[in-house]
Amino acid sequence: xxxxxxxxxxxxxxxxxxxxxxxxxxxxxxxxxxxxxxxxxxxxxxxxxxxxxxxxxxxxxxxxxxxxxxxxxxxxxxxxxxxxxxxxxxxxxxxxxxxxxxxxxxxxxxxxxxxxxxxxxxxxxxxxxxxxxxxxxxxxxxxxxxxxxxxxxxxxxxxxxxxxxxxxxxxxxxxxxxxxxxxxxxxxxxxxxxxxxxxxxxxxxxxxxxxxxxxxxxxxxxxxxxxxxxxxxxxxxxxxxxxxxxxxxxxxxxxxxxxxxxxxxxxxxxxxxxxxxxxxxxxxxxxxxxxxxxxxxxxxxxxxxxxxxxxxxxxxxxxxxxxxxxxxxxxxxxxxxxxxxxxxxxxxxxxxxxxxxxxxxxxxxxxxx
Numbered sequence: 001x002x003x004x005x006x007x008x009x010x011x012x013x014x015x016x017x018x019x020x021x022x023x024x025x026x027x028x029x030x031x032x033x034x035x036x037x038x039x040x041x042x043x044x045x046x047x048x049x050x051x052x053x054x055x056x057x058x059x060x061x062x063x064x065x066x067x068x069x070x071x072x073x074x075x076x077x078x079x080x081x082x083x084x085x086x087x088x089x090x091x092x093x094x095x096x097x098x099x100x101x102x103x104x105x106x107x108x109x110x111x112x113x114x115x116x117x118x119x120x121x122x123x124x125x126x127x128x129x130x131x132x133x134x135x136x137x138x139x140x141x142x143x144x145x146x147x148x149x150x151x152x153x154x155x156x157x158x159x160x161x162x163x164x165x166x167x168x169x170x171x172x173x174x175x176x177x178x179x180x181x182x183x184x185x186x187x188x189x190x191x192x193x194x195x196x197x198x199x200x201x202x203x204x205x206x207x208x209x210x211x212x213x214x215x216x217x218x219x220x221x222x223x224x225x226x227x228x229x230x231x232x233x234x235x236x237x238x239x240x241x242x243x244x245x246x247x248x249x250x251x252x253x254x255x256x257x258x259x260x261x262x263x264x265x266x267x268x269x270x271x272x273x274x275x276x277x278x279x280x281x282x283x284x285x286x287x288x289x290x291x292x293x294x295x296x297x298x299x300x301x302x303x304x305x306x307x308x309x310x311x312x313x314x315x316x317x318x319x320x321x322x323x324x325x326x327x328x329x330x331x332x333x334x335x336x337x338x339x340x341x342x343x344x345x346x347x348x349x350x351x352x353x354x355x356x357x358x359x360x361x362x363x364x365x366x367x368x369x
Contacts, residue, residue: 052073089112153219227317230322235326301328
């Protein structure tokens with residue numbers, strides 16, 4: 001039996017057939033699942049997928065939805081550029097493709113956030129095309145069965161893997177792609193693969209050479225630098241909380257966020273240095289918070305408390321943060337700062353938690369309620 005035949009038999013008996021996106025051939029639903037599953041585990045995606053579909057069930061609904069709604073539905077799933085790209089893709093499909101997912105690789109890959117493998121997955125499932133995928137699970141299976149000992153992220157390696165994927169993918173690419181994805185997620189896992197239960201033992205070169213644990217070759221990951229920052233939780237007399245809208249580009253683009261405060265006043269708010277640490281519990285910090293709130297937001301505040309240090313891990317760095325809790329003493333806007341005020345709004349805590357918030361901000365608001 002060929003590798004594809006073995007995987008199809010295994011999938012028929014062991015595959016995750018109950019996944020909600022496995023119950024449809026609708027391109028919108030298939031595409032949405034593929035976008036959500038990028039760099040995210042299946043179990044994390046399940047509740048977001050259904051909630052998103054309930055609110056925005058088709059291309060047209062997503063295309064015209066307020067960005068705040070899209071980001072709120074995505075809040076907590078991470079990698080928010082995916083949500084912004086998803087809406088841009090829907091808008092392009094409505095405007096340029098008559099509300100239908102394009103049925104050629106070239107057109108599909110022209111959509112924001114859609115790469116070669118994502119396009120192939122949708123084309124195979126929605127249009128029954130013979131298209132190979134090469135997501136992380138498929139790559140790992142191919143690297144081990146072929147005992148590929150080169151850098152898995154190198155251009156030449158990826159070209160070779162694409163050729164293998166295309167050669168192995170049968171006419172029923174829809175089912176085969178699901179099979180190799182599930183096999184990589186359930187049997188040929190990243191660490192400690194379940195070789196004893198693997199039906200590909202006889203044709204797996206890594207297993208034959210005792211290399212299953214060593215492959216794929218690890219890529220050297222640089223250590224994540226530490227950054228530090230303060231969030232300001234400003235509350236007015238009625239308990240409303242002040243949030244700012246993040247710029248569309250960059251970290252947490254388009255999300256609502258607690259104001260970030262840097263004691264130096266001119267450096268990035270995540271700057272970490274000895275002086276900032278020394279300020280953390282000092283009188284000088286309180287005074288600079290008051291100055292910041294007057295100059296930036298036109299508000300007079302009283303600092304009430306400072307939370308313990310917490311950590312949030314990003315792809316490229318670790319953020320250590322504390323939250324400064326302050327109440328507004330005088331809500332009169334100071335002349336000359338109205339333009340800054342326009343970047344923010346007051347929310348009840350309930351309404352704030354219903355918006356698209358970064359995970360650390362959601363955590364802070366949940367803890368300080």
